[in-house]
Amino acid sequence: MAAGGHVIDAIQYSNWTRAHFEEWHQGGLTAVGVTIAYHETARETLTRLAEWNARLVEHADLICPVRSPGDLDAARADGRVGVLLGAQNCSPIDDDVGLVQVMADAGLKVMQLTYNNLSPIGAGCAELDDPGISRFGREVIAEMNRVGMVVDLSHSAERTTLEAIELSRRPVAVTHANPRAFTDTPRHKSDKVLRALGETGGMLGFSLYPPHLPEGAATTLERFAEMVADTAEITGVGCLGLGTDTCRGWDGRTLDWMRNGRWRRVPEAERHELAETPWPAPPSWFQSPADTPALAEALRARGFDAGEVDAIMGGNWARFLDAALAPAPDPGCGPTKGPTG
Amino acid sequence: MAAGGHVIDAIQYSNWTRAHFEEWHQGGLTAVGVTIAYHETARETLTRLAEWNARLVEHADLICPVRSPGDLDAARADGRVGVLLGAQNCSPIDDDVGLVQVMADAGLKVMQLTYNNLSPIGAGCAELDDPGISRFGREVIAEMNRVGMVVDLSHSAERTTLEAIELSRRPVAVTHANPRAFTDTPRHKSDKVLRALGETGGMLGFSLYPPHLPEGAATTLERFAEMVADTAEITGVGCLGLGTDTCRGWDGRTLDWMRNGRWRRVPEAERHELAETPWPAPPSWFQSPADTPALAEALRARGFDAGEVDAIMGGNWARFLDAALAPAPDPGCGPTKGPTG
Numbered sequence: 308m309a310a311g312g313h314v315i316d317a318i319q320y321s322n323w324t325r326a327h328f329e330e331w332h333q334g335g336l337t338a339v340g341v342t343i344a345y346h347e348t349a350r351e352t353l354t355r356l357a358e359w360n361a362r363l364v365e366h367a368d369l370i371c372p373v374r375s376p377g378d379l380d381a382a383r384a385d386g387r388v389g390v391l392l393g394a395q396n397c398s399p400i401d402d403d404v405g406l407v408q409v410m411a412d413a414g415l416k417v418m419q420l421t422y423n424n425l426s427p428i429g430a431g432c433a434e435l436d437d438p439g440i441s442r443f444g445r446e447v448i449a450e451m452n453r454v455g456m457v458v459d460l461s462h463s464a465e466r467t468t469l470e471a472i473e474l475s476r477r478p479v480a481v482t483h484a485n486p487r488a489f490t491d492t493p494r495h496k497s498d499k500v501l502r503a504l505g506e507t508g509g510m511l512g513f514s515l516y517p518p519h520l521p522e523g524a525a526t527t528l529e530r531f532a533e534m535v536a537d538t539a540e541i542t543g544v545g546c547l548g549l550g551t552d553t554c555r556g557w558d559g560r561t562l563d564w565m566r567n568g569r570w571r572r573v574p575e576a577e578r579h580e581l582a583e584t585p586w587p588a589p590p591s592w593f594q595s596p597a598d599t600p601a602l603a604e605a606l607r608a609r610g611f612d613a614g615e616v617d618a619i620m621g622g623n624w625a626r627f628l629d630a631a632l633a634p635a636p637d638p639g640c641g642p643t644k645g646p647t648g
Numbered sequence: 649m650a651a652g653g654h655v656i657d658a659i660q661y662s663n664w665t666r667a668h669f670e671e672w673h674q675g676g677l678t679a680v681g682v683t684i685a686y687h688e689t690a691r692e693t694l695t696r697l698a699e700w701n702a703r704l705v706e707h708a709d710l711i712c713p714v715r716s717p718g719d720l721d722a723a724r725a726d727g728r729v730g731v732l733l734g735a736q737n738c739s740p741i742d743d744d745v746g747l748v749q750v751m752a753d754a755g756l757k758v759m760q761l762t763y764n765n766l767s768p769i770g771a772g773c774a775e776l777d778d779p780g781i782s783r784f785g786r787e788v789i790a791e792m793n794r795v796g797m798v799v800d801l802s803h804s805a806e807r808t809t810l811e812a813i814e815l816s817r818r819p820v821a822v823t824h825a826n827p828r829a830f831t832d833t834p835r836h837k838s839d840k841v842l843r844a845l846g847e848t849g850g851m852l853g854f855s856l857y858p859p860h861l862p863e864g865a866a867t868t869l870e871r872f873a874e875m876v877a878d879t880a881e882i883t884g885v886g887c888l889g890l891g892t893d894t895c896r897g898w899d900g901r902t903l904d905w906m907r908n909g910r911w912r913r914v915p916e917a918e919r920h921e922l923a924e925t926p927w928p929a930p931p932s933w934f935q936s937p938a939d940t941p942a943l944a945e946a947l948r949a950r951g952f953d954a955g956e957v958d959a960i961m962g963g964n965w966a967r968f969l970d971a972a973l974a975p976a977p978d979p980g981c982g983p984t985k986g987p988t989g
Contacts, residue, residue, distance in 0.1 A: 350691045356753075357746025405698025412697075413754040 313337045313383060313621030314599060315628075316549045317482040317512040318393070318461075322556030323362060327596075328369040330555075331388045334599035337621060338379050338389035338628075340482060340550070343415070345395050345422060346568030349406055352399035356414050359392055374414060376629045391628065393417025393482070395462060397426050397447065404443070407450040416632060417457040417482065420444060420471055421464070424570060429467030432493045437464040440471055452476045455634045461512075461550070464493065468500050477631065478508035483550030485514050486541075489521045489534045498541055505542030510627045512550020513538075517587040519552065528592040528601065532609035535619065544615050548624040553596055559584030654678045654724060654962030655940060656969075657890045658823040658853035659734070659802075663897030664703060668937075669710040671896075672729045675940035678962060679720050679730035679969075681823060681891070684756070686736050686763060687909030690747055693740035697755050700733055715755060717970045732969065734758025734823070736803060738767050738788065745784070748791040757973060758798040758823065761785060761812060762805070765911060770808030773834045778805040781812055793817045796975045802853075802891070805834065809841050818972065819849035824891030826855050827882075830862045830875045839882055846883030851968045853891020854879075858928040860893065869933040869942065873950035876960065885956045889965040894937055900925030 314335050320342040321327045331339055343355040363372055371382050373389035382389030392414050399415060400406040410418075420426065420440075423433035428444035430437035440448070448471060451458050458479040460468045472479055481504065487495045496504075496511065504511055513535060520526035521534070539547060554561070559581040567573050573581075592601050599620075606616045655676050661683040662668050672680055684696040704713055712723050714730035723730030733755050740756060741747040751759075761767065761781075764774035769785035771778035781789070789812060792799050799820040801809045813820055822845065828836045837845075837852065845852055854876060861867035862875070880888060895902070900922040908914050914922075933942050940961075947957045 349694055353690055353694075353747060353750050354744070356750045357744060360749045361746055403695070403698060405702055406694060408701045409694050409697045409754050413750050 312617070313379060313625040314603075315379075315621035315624040316340065316551050316553070316596065316599070317391075317480070317510075317624055318342060318550045319553040319555075319596070321554060322561075324556070325366055325369070327555060328366050328388065330595045330597045332369060333597035334595075336388050336596060336599060337383040338373055338391060338624070339596075340391040340393055340417060342395050343392050344399050345565050346398050346570070347394070347396075349399055349401040349403075349410070352394065352410065352415065353413070356392070359390070359414070363390065372414065373628070374416060374632065376633045378632075379625050379628060391416055393419075393457070393459065395419045395459075396422040397428050398422075400447070402427050402443065404446045404450050407447060407456060408454045411454045411456045415456070417459050417480070418451065419459040419462055420447070421467060422462050423566070429471065430464040431462050431467075432464050434464055437466040439466045440474055444471075445474060448474050449476070453635050455632050457628070457631045462494070465497060465500065468496070469503060472500070472503045472507055472509060475507075477635070478510070478627065479504070480510045480512070480627065480631075481550075482510075482512045483514040483516070483519075483552045484511065485519050485534060486538050488537065490519055495519070501538060501541045501546075505546045508627075509546060510548055510623060511538065511542065511546055512548050512624070514550055514552045515590065515593050516552035516554070517589060520590065524588050524590050526590055528590070528605045529609070531592075531602070532605040535606060536609050536611070544611070544618055545623055547619050548627075549599075549602065549620065551593070551596070553589075554586060555595065557586050558582065559586070562586075653958070654720060654966040655944075656720075656962035656965040657681065657892050657894070657937065657940070658732075658821070658851075658965055659683060659891045660894040660896075660937070662895055663902075665897070666707055666710070668896060669707050669729065671936045671938045673710060674938035675936075677729050677937060677940060678724040679714055679732060679965070680937075681732040681734050681758060683736050684733050685740050686906050687739050687911070688735070688737075690740055690742040690744075690751070693735065693751065693756065694754070697733070700731070700755070704731065713755065714969070715757060715973065717974045719973075720966050720969060732757055734760075734798070734800065736760045736800075737763040738769050739763075741788070743768050743784065745787045745791050748788060748797060749795045752795045752797045756797070758800050758821070759792065760800040760803055761788070762808060763803050763909075764907070770812065771805040772803050772808075773805050775805055778807040780807045781815055785812075786815060789816050794976050796973050798969070798972045803835070806838060806841065809837070810844060813841070813844045813848055813850060816848075818976070819851070819968065820845070821851045821853070821968065821972075822891075823851075823853045824855040824857070824860075824893045825852065826860050826875060827879050829878065831860055836860070842879060842882045842887075846887045849968075850887060851889055851964060852879065852883065852887055853889050853965070855891055855893045856931065856934050857893035857895070858930060861931065865929050865931050867931055869931070869946045870950070872933075872943070873946040876947060877950050877952070885952070885959055886964055888960050889968075890940075890943065890961065892934070892937070894930075895927060896936065898927050899923065900927070903927075 317340040371387045373391040420428040421431040423431040517524040563581040658681040714732040761769040762772040764772040858865040904922040
């Protein structure tokens with residue numbers, strides 16, 4: 308069981324250099340979830356894993372891998388920031404349920420069932436229609452439960468999200484999304500989803516990606532704290548954490564890859580325009596992960612007590628991940644879901 | 649450190665069914681190294697890994713994975729046969745040094761630097777010329793040393809083999825080959841290689857593949873014991889083990905894949921002939937792994953004492969593998985090679 312004192316951001320995707328890992332230390336982070344794939348196939352994901360393995364060796368004084376229960380506490384005790392690798396799509400398993408374990412063994416510990424589009428598992432939040440979880444999807448969720456790979460529903464559509472929460476024998480995560488009550492688009496989560504997360508021991512990571520915030524980059528820090536407080540009324544505090552979706556060092560070409568991958572042709576002019584587009588500017592109070600302590604301060608100012616602030620800043624993710632990364636004790640039957648302890 | 653009482657066969661490649669795992673139990677085996685790739689690319693190797701993961705779940709009452717130090721003893725204590733996955737070629741890493749760790753993490757713990765042909769690392773035993781270990785090969789050996797993947801030189805040519813023994817900071821394995829003094833072809837190992845293995849704490853697994861035996865399937869069990877005894881004079885007993893190269897349930901189409909892969913075109917008539925060819929018949933005294941105890945009996949009859957028989961039957965492999973599967977304590981510098989303890 309992870310001890311207290313964790314500061315965890317469930318999702319970032321930057322154009323990684325050592326400076327980003329130094330910012331993590333400046334922000335007091337103890338662990339960060341990083342995205343390694345949006346549309347990558349199994350083979351391409353191997354290269355992304357190899358790149359991260361090399362970073363973890365080169366910057367071993369600053370960062371270390373999080374793959375198993377206990378790794379979070381070990382990283383923190385060591386004064387290093389733990390790195391948890393994840394994918395925002397099911398493309399890394401190439402439609403093969405057997406690749407869930409292979410990828411988990413190789414270090415991929417979190418996987419979204421869908422990105423924005425329909426996948427062989429279910430529907431993404433930008434899809435035309437939402438058929439819920441497919442036959443293959445049921446097999447994949449069971450296999451993820453068995454091996455200890457976190458089911459992430461951040462980009463999934465409503466029915467797909469609700470069915471996945473219901474079908475998963477282990478609590479699931481929404482690593483980065485906000486309540487629709489604050490940002491009313493299909494990318495965000497309805498009260499029904501939030502309640503289901505709270506009732507099953509799931510997790511919601513609040514996103515600071517400007518387009519996810521109610522007033523974009525102009526959203527105030529007080530408004531962020533209000534969003535957390537209002538959500539806690541629905542889910543309970545034990546369900547909440549950070550998933551800032553911080554993306555540093557990119558321009559619009561990366562947005563192009565995220566949005567368009569290889570699933571649609573993008574006219575040359577539009578590609579050029581995307582390449583010229585700077586990344587959305589962050590709010591003034593969260594210019595980089597070095598500003599993470601400001602979030603805790605805002606939660607305290609909003610009236611959360613010290614234990615609640617610790618829980619939201621990382622304690623909840625630490626507890627969730629320590630349980631989630633363990634293989635299911637009985638391979639045929641994962642742990643029963645229960646409310647957050 | 650693995651305790652005594654192990655019976656280990658370093659290499660088999662069968663058309664796996666439950667019956668083969670039952671034969672392992674009948675033969676008193678505690679662990680078996682199995683080949684999962686001859687010419688498979690990285691992507692294809694993922695599928696082979698997934699197939700083995702599924703077997704390990706389906707037959708969990710009989711077999712369990714060997715991936716880390718201690719797994720051999722745990723398997724034996726559990727009454728299950730440990731399974732160590734390996735490749736007979738470097739094709740699984742797709743010429744990418746970063747895939748060494750990715751594949752090791754995914755469960756591939758042994759890798760030949762070459763099969764019969766030239767690889768980007770060095771030359772195989774059937775190659776026209778032998779340039780020794782390449783620039784890439786030096787990087788791959790260092791990386792295998794770092795992550796704890798066993799360097800296997802069974803099919804490598806002479807210079808490549810000797811240079812790999814010299815370059816590797818950790819002892820290497822020849823999982824399946826015999827001394828050239830008994831079977832004089834480039835597939836087998838010269839006295840020079842045998843001495844180098846003995847001096848560096850390496851291992852030689854004796855092959856029972858009929859074409860590897862001096863008189864083929866007609867080779868007597870006494871002759872096998874003589875081969876072991878004569879080799880021990882060169883290497884010492886601590887260097888020796890079994891690597892039977894048992895292949896069950898195949899016909900000549902599998903030989904076709906092994907020999908020809910996709911590197912040469914095989915005329916239709918030759919393919920047809922290969923398909924019609926039965927697998928080489930085994931010697932009468934080793935029809936299947938269920939006959940493994942006969943090998944120990946023959947070694948005793950030849951004059952090896954009880955401790956030496958235990959060592960050759962599995963104790964040496966257990967000691968070697970327990971050390972080999974641990975990541976190097978200092979990532980920049982693997983353990984110094986030393987003579988077998």
